[in-house]
Amino acid sequence: xxxxxxxxxxxxxxxxxxxxxxxxxxxxxxxxxxxxxxxxxxxxxxxxxxxxxxxxxxxxxxxxxxxxxxxxxxxxxxxxxxxxxxxxxxxxxxxxxxxxxxxxxxxxxxxxxxxxxxxxxxxxxxxxxxxxxxxxxxxxxxxxxxxxxxxxxxxxxxxxxxxxxxxxxxxxxxxxxxxxxxxxxxxxxxxxxxxxxxxxxxxxxxxxxxxxxxxxxxxxxxxxxxxxxxxxxxxxxxxxxxxxxxxxxxxxxxxxxxxxxxxxxxxxxxxxxxxxxxxxxxxxxxxxxxxxxxxxxxxxxxxxxxxxxxxxxxxxxxxxxxxxxxxxxxxxxxxxxxxxxxxxxxxxxxxxxxxxxxxxxxxxxxxxxxxxxxxxxxxxxxxxxx
Amino acid sequence: xxxxxxxxxxxxxxxxxxxxxxxxxxxxxxxxxxxxxxxxxxxxxxxxxxxxxxxxxxxxxxxxxxxxxxxxxxxxxxxxxxxxxxxxxxxxxxxxxxxxxxxxxxxxxxxxxxxxxxxxxxxxxxxxxxxxxxxxxxxxxxxxxxxxxxxxxxxxxxxxxxxxxxxxxxxxxxxxxxxxxxxxxxxxxxxxxxxxxxxxxxxxxxxxxxxxxxxxxxxxxxxxxxxxxxxxxxxxx
Numbered sequence: 001x002x003x004x005x006x007x008x009x010x011x012x013x014x015x016x017x018x019x020x021x022x023x024x025x026x027x028x029x030x031x032x033x034x035x036x037x038x039x040x041x042x043x044x045x046x047x048x049x050x051x052x053x054x055x056x057x058x059x060x061x062x063x064x065x066x067x068x069x070x071x072x073x074x075x076x077x078x079x080x081x082x083x084x085x086x087x088x089x090x091x092x093x094x095x096x097x098x099x100x101x102x103x104x105x106x107x108x109x110x111x112x113x114x115x116x117x118x119x120x121x122x123x124x125x126x127x128x129x130x131x132x133x134x135x136x137x138x139x140x141x142x143x144x145x146x147x148x149x150x151x152x153x154x155x156x157x158x159x160x161x162x163x164x165x166x167x168x169x170x171x172x173x174x175x176x177x178x179x180x181x182x183x184x185x186x187x188x189x190x191x192x193x194x195x196x197x198x199x200x201x202x203x204x205x206x207x208x209x210x211x212x213x214x215x216x217x218x219x220x221x222x223x224x225x226x227x228x229x230x231x232x233x234x235x236x237x238x239x240x241x242x243x244x245x246x247x248x249x250x251x252x253x254x255x256x257x258x259x260x261x262x263x264x265x266x267x268x269x270x271x272x273x274x275x276x277x278x279x280x281x282x283x284x285x286x287x288x289x290x291x292x293x294x295x296x297x298x299x300x301x302x303x304x305x306x307x308x309x310x311x312x313x314x315x316x317x318x319x320x321x322x323x324x325x326x327x328x329x330x331x332x333x334x335x336x337x338x339x340x341x342x343x344x345x346x347x348x349x350x351x352x353x354x355x356x357x358x359x360x361x362x363x364x365x366x367x368x369x370x371x372x373x374x375x376x377x378x379x380x381x382x383x384x385x386x
Numbered sequence: 387x388x389x390x391x392x393x394x395x396x397x398x399x400x401x402x403x404x405x406x407x408x409x410x411x412x413x414x415x416x417x418x419x420x421x422x423x424x425x426x427x428x429x430x431x432x433x434x435x436x437x438x439x440x441x442x443x444x445x446x447x448x449x450x451x452x453x454x455x456x457x458x459x460x461x462x463x464x465x466x467x468x469x470x471x472x473x474x475x476x477x478x479x480x481x482x483x484x485x486x487x488x489x490x491x492x493x494x495x496x497x498x499x500x501x502x503x504x505x506x507x508x509x510x511x512x513x514x515x516x517x518x519x520x521x522x523x524x525x526x527x528x529x530x531x532x533x534x535x536x537x538x539x540x541x542x543x544x545x546x547x548x549x550x551x552x553x554x555x556x557x558x559x560x561x562x563x564x565x566x567x568x569x570x571x572x573x574x575x576x577x578x579x580x581x582x583x584x585x586x587x588x589x590x591x592x593x594x595x596x597x598x599x600x601x602x603x604x605x606x607x608x609x610x611x612x613x614x615x616x617x618x619x620x621x622x623x
Binding site: 001002003005006009010013281282284285286287288289290291292293294295378379380383 | 439442444445464465468469471472473477479483484485486487488492495496497498499500501505508544547548
């Protein structure tokens with residue numbers, strides 16, 4: 001017989017209470033882990049998108065805020081305000097490659113899908129796309145669609161199918177090979193067709209710019225700003241501001257999860273205080289047979305710790321399952337659509353261990369007061385309790 | 387009394403304060419020789435159980451002293467008192483007070499756990515002790531699976547777990563039928579024969595009759611202490 005055996009016997013004897021207390025901490029930790037998993041994968045995906053963008057600089061409409069800059073990475077709509085003349089002046093600077101893009105949305109089966117209007121040949125060279133099936137655009141104003149790999153898979157698009165965008169029926173000419181970026185979930189049409197369909201005139205939403213000499217990036221920012229009345233951000237600035245937004249969202253979600261964990265901690269306090277009250281006589285018996293105050297304290301604290309450990313393990317498993325199943329639902333939201341296919345449902349082993357440790361720590365802190373209450377009972381008041 | 391294992395002197399115990407003040411003991415002085423079979427008798431509410439709690443280090447006196455083996459225990463820390471209870475004193479209570487979620491063997495072993503006895507030795511001794519009280523076949527039974535007499539014998543085995551010099555029993559047969567009472571009394575007599583100091587708080591005249599020393603507590607004081615026959619004659623009178 002040792003303290004560990006005693007603790008296990010104590011927590012398993014009231015199964016109903018064990019289950020409900022565990023549920024509290026499990027739900028708290030599961031929500032914490034879910035937000036951590038989804039938030040973590042969102043950040044990873046943004047980094048991947050920024051790198052897949054292939055640009056050092058992005059020219060966005062004047063006065064774009066950080067949230068609008070996210071659209072460059074998510075493929076969400078951006079107002080088309082940069083003229084083709086301005087694009088020409090940027091190209092004329094020299095030492096850089098500039099590709100204009102119109103970003104819009106369409107719907108397939110009532111689900112929103114990003115549409116990008118691109119200069120077909122230039123963009124293919126810029127991105128290094130490869131065609132998986134069918135063919136790429138033959139000309140700069142061909143009325144056809146080339147679909148990203150995942151959007152084609154998601155909606156079962158095949159070469160020869162027809163899509164209606166803004167009332168115009170366009171054939172699917174080809175499907176790109178997977179790129180691992182948001183391009184996979186985008187429909188591409190020639191820039192001229194996009195400008196016509198979305199009534200953008202000769203304007204574009206943003207211009208992706210790749211400079212030949214990366215060390216002179218800041219110099220190019222100044223030059224572009226001199227040539228056009230638009231905002232220019234470097235890829236690093238954009239990544240930083242986007243990650244900043246995501247970080248704030250993550251912290252908010254984690255605070256909500258922390259409230260759930262806190263509520264679970266009070267559940268443990270309640271369970272252990274009830275146990276300390278119900279088991280007064282038992283505490284007296286233990287004291288009569290030689291248990292010291294610190295033995296009683298240890299028994300109660302370990303019981304709390306066990307709740308924390310079991311709840312932590314179940315919470316991590318639950319959180320990973322929820323984040324896996326939640327990812328496709330989250331992906332329906334434009335802002336969080338990155339999550340799709342971004343490996344959510346996985347968590348760093350350190351974070352798994354950390355979540356369990358966090359759960360145990362919360363439970364131990366929650367158990368301190370009940371353990372102290374139990375330990376400070378005198379043997380006589382405990383043993384005389386009916 | 388030169389070889390007294392337990393001595394109390396002018397022992398007072400007061401509960402509450404002001405109008406709610408209750409004097410459970412009012413200057414109890416007594417000495418119990420080593421190896422004695424002692425019955426503490428007296429009317430309910432006159433301080434018998436309080437005296438037992440103070441002797442056993444379960445409570446502290448308001449004033450006065452308690453000596454176990456010549457050493458004053460009033461000033462011991464709660465941790466030292468716990469050690470004293472683990473090593474020198476075994477308790478048996480009226481309502482058995484076994485841990486309901488443990489088996490008979492584990493109940494006995496639990497008492498050794500707090501004295502730092504290793505697991506294997508705990509198991510061996512628990513089995514021996516349960517054999518000794520005739521419950522070798524009930525090692526894995528939980529208290530609710532045992533009769534009252536069997537539960538009390540488990541409690542006796544637990545009290546003996548750390549081979550204490552003193553056994554303090556509070557109405558050990560108070561909750562048993564006559565057959566179970568006989569079993570338990572037989573076990574207690576055996577322990578006394580083995581040299582244990584047995585102190586029983588009881589209302590049961592049969593137990594008092596078998597004791598070598600009877601101490602009568604009345605109004606929180608020792609009203610009489612002496613041989614069983616003379617004490618019981620006085621009570622009967």
